[in-house]
Amino acid sequence: MTTRTRQTTEVTGGIGQSTARPDSGPKLRGEFQYAQDLTADGMLWAATVRSPHARARIVSIDIAPALAIDGVHAVLTQDDVPGRAMFGLEHPDQPVLANGEVRFWGEPVAVVAADDEDTARRAAAAVVVDYEELEPLVDSEEADARDEVFRRMRIRRGDQDARGSVVVEGFYEVGMQDQAPLGTEAGLAVPDGEGGVDLYATSQFVHVDQEQVVASLGLRPDQVRAHPVGIGGAFGSREDVNLHIHLCMLALYTGRPVKMVYHRAESFTGHVHRHPARMWYRHEADELGNLVRVEARLVLDGGAYASTTAAVLANACYFSVGPYRCPSVAIDGVGARTNNPPCGAMRGFGAVQVCFAHESQMDRLADELEMDPLELRRINALATGDFVPTTGQLITTPLPVLEVIDSLEAMPLLVDEPGADPLELPGGTGLTTERSDVVRGVGYAVSIKNLGFSEGFDDYAQARVRLTEEGAIVETAAIEVGQGLVTVLAQIARSSLGVSRAQVRHMDTSRIDSAGSTSASRQTQLSGGATHQAATQLRQRIVDRYGGDHLDDAGVWRGNELVASIAEVTRETWAETVTFRHPATERPDENGQGTIHADLAVAAHRAVVDVDPELGMVRVVRVDTAQDVGRALNPEAIRGQIEGGIMQGVGLAIMEELVVEQGKMRNATFTDYLLPTVLDAPSVEALLIEQDGSWGPFGAKGVGEPPTISSTPAVVAAIRAATGRPLTRVPVRPQDIALDDAL
Amino acid sequence: MIVSFRLNGKEATFPVGHPASLLDVLRADLGAAGAKNACEQGECGSCSVLLDGVLVCSCLVMAADVEGSEVATVEGVNPADSSLHPVQQAMDDAGAVQCGFCTPGIVVAAADLFDHNPHPSQAEIKEALAGNICRCTGYGAILRAFEQLAGRDAP
Numbered sequence: 001m002t003t004r005t006r007q008t009t010e011v012t013g014g015i016g017q018s019t020a021r022p023d024s025g026p027k028l029r030g031e032f033q034y035a036q037d038l039t040a041d042g043m044l045w046a047a048t049v050r051s052p053h054a055r056a057r058i059v060s061i062d063i064a065p066a067l068a069i070d071g072v073h074a075v076l077t078q079d080d081v082p083g084r085a086m087f088g089l090e091h092p093d094q095p096v097l098a099n100g101e102v103r104f105w106g107e108p109v110a111v112v113a114a115d116d117e118d119t120a121r122r123a124a125a126a127v128v129v130d131y132e133e134l135e136p137l138v139d140s141e142e143a144d145a146r147d148e149v150f151r152r153m154r155i156r157r158g159d160q161d162a163r164g165s166v167v168v169e170g171f172y173e174v175g176m177q178d179q180a181p182l183g184t185e186a187g188l189a190v191p192d193g194e195g196g197v198d199l200y201a202t203s204q205f206v207h208v209d210q211e212q213v214v215a216s217l218g219l220r221p222d223q224v225r226a227h228p229v230g231i232g233g234a235f236g237s238r239e240d241v242n243l244h245i246h247l248c249m250l251a252l253y254t255g256r257p258v259k260m261v262y263h264r265a266e267s268f269t270g271h272v273h274r275h276p277a278r279m280w281y282r283h284e285a286d287e288l289g290n291l292v293r294v295e296a297r298l299v300l301d302g303g304a305y306a307s308t309t310a311a312v313l314a315n316a317c318y319f320s321v322g323p324y325r326c327p328s329v330a331i332d333g334v335g336a337r338t339n340n341p342p343c344g345a346m347r348g349f350g351a352v353q354v355c356f357a358h359e360s361q362m363d364r365l366a367d368e369l370e371m372d373p374l375e376l377r378r379i380n381a382l383a384t385g386d387f388v389p390t391t392g393q394l395i396t397t398p399l400p401v402l403e404v405i406d407s408l409e410a411m412p413l414l415v416d417e418p419g420a421d422p423l424e425l426p427g428g429t430g431l432t433t434e435r436s437d438v439v440r441g442v443g444y445a446v447s448i449k450n451l452g453f454s455e456g457f458d459d460y461a462q463a464r465v466r467l468t469e470e471g472a473i474v475e476t477a478a479i480e481v482g483q484g485l486v487t488v489l490a491q492i493a494r495s496s497l498g499v500s501r502a503q504v505r506h507m508d509t510s511r512i513d514s515a516g517s518t519s520a521s522r523q524t525q526l527s528g529g530a531t532h533q534a535a536t537q538l539r540q541r542i543v544d545r546y547g548g549d550h551l552d553d554a555g556v557w558r559g560n561e562l563v564a565s566i567a568e569v570t571r572e573t574w575a576e577t578v579t580f581r582h583p584a585t586e587r588p589d590e591n592g593q594g595t596i597h598a599d600l601a602v603a604a605h606r607a608v609v610d611v612d613p614e615l616g617m618v619r620v621v622r623v624d625t626a627q628d629v630g631r632a633l634n635p636e637a638i639r640g641q642i643e644g645g646i647m648q649g650v651g652l653a654i655m656e657e658l659v660v661e662q663g664k665m666r667n668a669t670f671t672d673y674l675l676p677t678v679l680d681a682p683s684v685e686a687l688l689i690e691q692d693g694s695w696g697p698f699g700a701k702g703v704g705e706p707p708t709i710s711s712t713p714a715v716v717a718a719i720r721a722a723t724g725r726p727l728t729r730v731p732v733r734p735q736d737i738a739l740d741d742a743l
Numbered sequence: 744m745i746v747s748f749r750l751n752g753k754e755a756t757f758p759v760g761h762p763a764s765l766l767d768v769l770r771a772d773l774g775a776a777g778a779k780n781a782c783e784q785g786e787c788g789s790c791s792v793l794l795d796g797v798l799v800c801s802c803l804v805m806a807a808d809v810e811g812s813e814v815a816t817v818e819g820v821n822p823a824d825s826s827l828h829p830v831q832q833a834m835d836d837a838g839a840v841q842c843g844f845c846t847p848g849i850v851v852a853a854a855d856l857f858d859h860n861p862h863p864s865q866a867e868i869k870e871a872l873a874g875n876i877c878r879c880t881g882y883g884a885i886l887r888a889f890e891q892l893a894g895r896d897a898p
Contacts, residue, residue: 030778
């Protein structure tokens with residue numbers, strides 16, 4: 001019998017607490033190892049030869065001048081790819097290296113390996129490619145007309161003859177946004193000397209990288225191991241393969257470790273972007289404001305290769321009405337194939353584009369009805385027990401649309417009058433704006449998005465939980481991109497197992513099954529779900545083994561008696577592996593109907609802006625939000641997701657756009673692609689709306705994407721309120737506000 | 744050509760064979776990998792260092808130009824033991840680190856600010872960090888960290 005007492009309070013560092021990141025110390029000291037920092041003995045450097053044309057036939061490639069440079073070890077083209085030679089996240093339609101025709105500006109044509117980076121880049125420049133330029137297809141609607149499409153979506157629900165008495169129509173556009181993670185694409189491939197290779201490269205999903213390397217290079221699955229590495233942000237840009245296959249090819253060809261790091265300009269061409277969108281909308285309502293029918297036609301420009309365009313398009317269509325009830329819906333969508341830069345995943349994944357459109361429409365409708373815009377949203381708000389207006393799916397998990405709207409409206413509008421300090425005026429220290437010219441506006445928007453993968457995808461995550469003398473260890477192939485996976489999985493393990501020491505250990509693809517992608521706001525629910533289940537089962541096994549009823553840092557207890565100390569317990573090997581699946585979803589029927597989504601999350605945003613209407617300058621003063629989080633597992637980390645997500649939404653609203661002309665990017669640098677700085681950052685107040693009932697661990701929902709979705713239309717609504725301009729395109733440019741022909 | 748300078752208080756030398764930037768040399772030749780390359784154009788501040796006491800983007804400094812100079816990187820901000828400098832501690836406490844790629848540059852810029860101005864106003868903090876892009880945090884936690892640090896020792 002011991003005199004110590006069993007722990008009755010929540011374990012230290014468990015769920016609900018704002019525990020600190022385990023990796024913040026090394027990151028603050030500059031000691032954290034990113035993919036960019038990897039080295040190996042005898043390492044070569046690689047560089048990529050890229051197409052200077054949006055579309056051209058490759059007449060010939062002369063690699064001899066590159067090979068003649070001292071220190072060059074390999075120059076490889078598509079002819080050297082041994083396997084399937086094609087890759088793609090959903091459809092393998094993209095050549096590993098261009099095969100006869102280049103289809104977008106910056107497409108990889110050849111790769112080289114040399115003694116050092118400088119030599120590799122000089123060698124890449126020395127490869128002579130003779131192109132015959134072809135007319136690029138750069139207009140998404142023309143692509144639609146020519147049936148150059150990746151997917152068409154058709155949604156029909158309810159009485160197609162339903163008509164309302166109040167009608168608003170609109171056409172909306174969204175420009176091409178870039179994820180712009182600070183760490184560019186980087187990696188190191190190390191041959192194992194037996195025909196296989198170890199890959200350490202930036203990624204959001206190592207198991208799918210591994211599969212693509214295996215297929216493209218004609219290897220056996222056991223010959224390729226993809227390892228998680230330190231990553232400088234992602235936001236969707238690392239879902240697709242870019243340098244991964246190239247590195248493995250070069251490593252296997254040269255028999256030496258090979259490293260490659262993209263420069264910023266290459267990074268802009270080396271990953272997919274947010275789809276530019278054109279959206280035609282018609283909303284019909286009765287005189288009380290009840291939505292009667294929504295019609296929309298959506299054209300997303302997928303660029304040259306498929307990537308995830310099919311899934312992004314589907315998401316755009318499914319969430320095209322927003323978080324509102326509507327009995328009659330007709331949506332037609334197309335993901336166009338063009339010679340523009342390929343587009344794919346970015347935070348918000350299709351919901352961002354349509355949210356700008358449907359929220360702009362709701363404001364127009366409120367205006368037409370002479371109704372308060374929030375009241376219009378309130379009377380149409382979706383709730384648990386309703387049907388998703390597009391898919392007809394019955395909503396069974398908590399969906400606090402009304403709650404986020406009401407909570408947001410109840411938040412005090414904490415804004416000071418703009419001061420005379422230029423830093424507080426639109427345009428900042430450019431000193432263009434006078435205080436007396438500034439007009440203030442307030443705008444609202446509400447959003448809905450799916451969590452996890454949809455449309456019948458077998459979405460799962462495996463995690464292994466061990467209890468050792470070091471405490472709990474969570475083994476996973478899930479990727480930490482900065483969001484805090486390493487924190488939240490440890491918290492879940494602590495609370496589920498009952499011990500306060502826990503850490504996350506990253507596993508390569510040979511040592512654990514897939515955790516799925518770090519995307520779709522899914523890892524807290526999926527890998528968190530696996531961790532929760534594994535730790536809970538392990539705790540039960542340990543307690544049963546000693547005939548106890550409780551496990552904590554001291555050991556196993558039966559009542560108030562410690563029946564096995566933790567030292568005794570951890571002399572045995574304890575491990576539990578769980579593969580967690582979310583509730584099954586299904587493919588849509590021919591009308592887009594079905595149980596398409598596993599879970600949904602909503603958020604509402606209120607933006608306050610100061611505008612100089614004559615100069616078109618905008619300063620976003622603050623953005624407040626109420627967000628549906630299920631259960632807040634780490635409030636501080638959620639606040640970090642919310643503030644960072646809002647900043648990217650503000651960026652899309654007023655400054656971030658990749659300018660593409662005739663298929664060529666005109667601003668693929670940080671000098672010309674404008675990213676928000678601290679001087680652009682609004683103040684943010686966030687309310688977390690917690691409700692029980694989601695299938696995530698402890699009722700948690702994913703939180704990463706909603707902050708980015710409705711922040712953009714809220715900012716634009718605020719600019720409209722200040723200026724009276726229609727503003728149907730984001731990013732809003734100064735001329736859209738200041739010039740008369742914008743009307 | 745061999746270039747000699749002082750790196751974080753110690754003598755350092757490197758050969759210059761091609762037009763390398765100070766950032767290239769720090770990372771590739773001198774093992775000071777805390778400074779990060781994110782834009783190569785002096786726009787993002789990830790490579791911030793002090794050159795003779797002046798905050799600069801090391802990607803914009805020709806390596807050959809540091810002959811005889813004193814360069815301080817994030818490694819020079821780090822206390823000798825495994826503890827954290829006050830600006831690092833403030834960021835840790837505020838949850839101001841996510842992916843961390845911008846973090847070393849922000850640490851260098853903030854340490855420089857607090858060295859010169861122990862109690863900066865919010866406007867001064869923003870001005871000092873205006874050259875550092877962070878893509879993850881939206882800057883909220885970073886500002887909270889330094890506002891708290893600025894107030895902590897305030898008279």
